[in-house]
Amino acid sequence: MRPPPSIEGRDRRRALALAAPALLWTLVFFALPFGVMAVLSLWQRTDQGLQAAWTLANYAQFLNSPAYLQAALNSLEITVVVTVLSVALAYPLAWIIAVELPPRFRRLALALAVVPFWTSYVVRSYAWSLVLAKRGVLNGWLGDLGLPLLDLANSRAATVIGFTHFFTMLLTLTIYASLVQLPPNLRRAAADLGAGPLQIFRFVVWPLALPGVMVGAFLTFALCIGDYVTPQILGGGNDLALPQLVMLQIGRRADLPMAAALSIILMAAVTLAYLCMARWMKAPAP
Amino acid sequence: MKTTTRLLAVLAGTTLLTQAAAAQEKQLNALVWCDHTDEALIKPFEDKFGMKVNLKEYEGTGAALSLIEQSQPGDWDVLVVDGIDVPRVVEAGILGPLPTDQLPYDSLFPELVMEENHVIDGKTYAISEKFGYNTVSYNSAVISPDDLADMTRLWSDKAPGSIAVYDYYLPVIGMVAKGLGLHTDEITMEDLPAIEEALMKLKDNASLVGEVVASQTAIATGEVDILFGGGEWVTAGLTADLPDLDWLIPEQGAVRWSQSIGVFADSKQPDLAVEFVKHVLSPAGQAALATSSCYWAMPANSMAGAMMTDAQKDALRWDQQTDYLNKTELYPAPDAELDAAMQDVWTRFLAR
Numbered sequence A: 001m002r003p004p005p006s007i008e009g010r011d012r013r014r015a016l017a018l019a020a021p022a023l024l025w026t027l028v029f030f031a032l033p034f035g036v037m038a039v040l041s042l043w044q045r046t047d048q049g050l051q052a053a054w055t056l057a058n059y060a061q062f063l064n065s066p067a068y069l070q071a072a073l074n075s076l077e078i079t080v081v082v083t084v085l086s087v088a089l090a091y092p093l094a095w096i097i098a099v100e101l102p103p104r105f106r107r108l109a110l111a112l113a114v115v116p117f118w119t120s121y122v123v124r125s126y127a128w129s130l131v132l133a134k135r136g137v138l139n140g141w142l143g144d145l146g147l148p149l150l151d152l153a154n155s156r157a158a159t160v161i162g163f164t165h166f167f168t169m170l171l172t173l174t175i176y177a178s179l180v181q182l183p184p185n186l187r188r189a190a191a192d193l194g195a196g197p198l199q200i201f202r203f204v205v206w207p208l209a210l211p212g213v214m215v216g217a218f219l220t221f222a223l224c225i226g227d228y229v230t231p232q233i234l235g236g237g238n239d240l241a242l243p244q245l246v247m248l249q250i251g252r253r254a255d256l257p258m259a260a261a262l263s264i265i266l267m268a269a270v271t272l273a274y275l276c277m278a279r280w281m282k283a284p285a286p
Numbered sequence B: 001m002k003t004t005t006r007l008l009a010v011l012a013g014t015t016l017l018t019q020a021a022a023a024q025e026k027q028l029n030a031l032v033w034c035d036h037t038d039e040a041l042i043k044p045f046e047d048k049f050g051m052k053v054n055l056k057e058y059e060g061t062g063a064a065l066s067l068i069e070q071s072q073p074g075d076w077d078v079l080v081v082d083g084i085d086v087p088r089v090v091e092a093g094i095l096g097p098l099p100t101d102q103l104p105y106d107s108l109f110p111e112l113v114m115e116e117n118h119v120i121d122g123k124t125y126a127i128s129e130k131f132g133y134n135t136v137s138y139n140s141a142v143i144s145p146d147d148l149a150d151m152t153r154l155w156s157d158k159a160p161g162s163i164a165v166y167d168y169y170l171p172v173i174g175m176v177a178k179g180l181g182l183h184t185d186e187i188t189m190e191d192l193p194a195i196e197e198a199l200m201k202l203k204d205n206a207s208l209v210g211e212v213v214a215s216q217t218a219i220a221t222g223e224v225d226i227l228f229g230g231g232e233w234v235t236a237g238l239t240a241d242l243p244d245l246d247w248l249i250p251e252q253g254a255v256r257w258s259q260s261i262g263v264f265a266d267s268k269q270p271d272l273a274v275e276f277v278k279h280v281l282s283p284a285g286q287a288a289l290a291t292s293s294c295y296w297a298m299p300a301n302s303m304a305g306a307m308m309t310d311a312q313k314d315a316l317r318w319d320q321q322t323d324y325l326n327k328t329e330l331y332p333a334p335d336a337e338l339d340a341a342m343q344d345v346w347t348r349f350l351a352r
Helices: A007-040 A057-064 A066-100 A103-118 A121-132 A137-144 A156-179 A184-192 A197-225 A229-234 A242-253 A256-281 B003-024 B039-049 B061-069 B083-091 B151-155 B169-179 B189-205 B212-220 B232-238 B270-281 B283-290 B302-307 B310-316 B318-327 B336-351
Strands: A044-046 A049-051 B027-032 B052-057 B078-082 B127-139 B163-166 B206-210 B226-230 B245-248 B254-264 B328-330
Touching: A007 A256, A044 A256, A057 A066, A057 A256, A066 A103, A066 A156, A066 A197, A066 A242, A066 A256, A066 B336, A103 A156, A121 A137, A121 A156, A121 A229, A156 A197, A156 A229, A184 A197, A197 A256, A229 A242, A242 A256, A242 B061, A242 B336, B027 B061, B027 B270, B039 B052, B039 B270, B039 B283, B061 B078, B061 B083, B078 B083, B078 B270, B083 B254, B127 B169, B127 B212, B127 B232, B127 B270, B127 B283, B151 B169, B151 B189, B151 B226, B163 B169, B163 B189, B163 B212, B169 B189, B169 B226, B169 B254, B169 B336, B189 B206, B189 B336, B206 B212, B212 B226, B212 B232, B226 B232, B232 B245, B232 B310, B254 B270, B270 B283, B283 B302, B283 B310, B310 B318, B318 B328
Parallel strands: B027 B052, B027 B078, B163 B206, B163 B226, B254 B328
Antiparallel strands: A044 A049, B078 B254, B127 B226, B127 B245, B127 B254
């Protein structure tokens, strides 16, 4: 006679069944394409088409080409600046919504924060290009006020502004989600124990809200470093970024192996960023 | 029979009927440039043959080759491709021969027959359908044409205005080569350092390097005064609203681009595909293609003029084509090694 299935075994099977769709999704839409891309990065494009060369030549070409390295450096610099700026702008905004605003206005404030997401990403970038243009909206205002005009269009500054506008709103949501969960009693208790506002922020609020900040910062980093549209439209071709280099390989050279190698390098940068930030993404132990 | 089983049976039957109906509807799959997507060009053909044309837009021959490599044989019927890349795609076995006796060679502009590109081993694989010039567009309200007569000023210390550069390496390298006194079909590896030096100075003077839309937007909004690598394809469609936009061919000359159309070697319906090519090359098809909403340019078939208004022909400078054709050369058609070197130069130009 077969022994009855243990409760533990049944729970394990049930957990596996529940997780199966997510695992299947990850396998089909991430692991498998990633594997194909990794393999492809070891191939070579020749006059005869794609050749399974099994070589690291594409990676060597990246390391030996100053233009490719410059593109990677440009991407990293833009991404770091955008991430830092977005956190710096989003934190106070999230604080105001979560703490300072009366609860009845929070929903409206959050709705306003997500308004930028309602428009197409491409349209938003083109809109910024018109705002920042030499004869655009911004310079129109500055001219009316008798102030010197700015030469922001088609520059790294324009790319950073376009990115920061988008990611500040994204970060505001993740930071807000962390801040709104903090019990107000914690701040009151710290104040009762003699802590000043700066100390309360530094020793109570900041550590507890840090996971939300870091999750948002990581999302910003990952989305920003892999973005092609904004540098293409707002950068004016003056600051070649790594995703643009990937597109050059595909659109001009039909060199999928080199594009795959560059994409792997891009993913390595994102993975490295994750490893650096992961320790702060966890919620603090109770 | 249980209700569920009946439902499944009905569903299966409906699916089979839908698939059969879809299979019966004729469809043509064309890999094209954006100027082929206007209803004015496609609908008359669909109505005539009672079928649907599926259009897939692409930019750059590299992108087309990637798409074709990822497709199954027989997926595609018609290919629109850069005229200079026809030998490359024929060598890859992508295009099949065309029935030349059915195509309007008699009325093509002679310079657009381009046998050296379209005829390989005695067989014709493609035919020109549209052409234009990569030269210099400018805002005549700000810039005098005299300032642009010598294109080398654009990469000197005395650039006459704010400059955008069209982001496509072949025509721009061809233009710079013309500026340096070279012929586009004679560019060698030894010429690249001088071309690169001029390009880098041009980049220093330029405020923008952009593709079609970005270039058009920049000159249309006054962001720049000059578009190096531009031409009638930038200005012709905008002249009604922006009459100050103009273009010229500098004294050193300029480069000419052309696009060709052909039928896939493994098309499952080559006869219908040839009919589509004939439609695009017909005077009406050519007039629609020439004034496409994506970009305007000269039709290869000179008979299209009868189907176009005077204003349209003026915008394309129909009557000056003989002069322009004489002053321009096809843009470079490098072999694989030179092409790779040119792209490396362009990557460094973009990264500067």
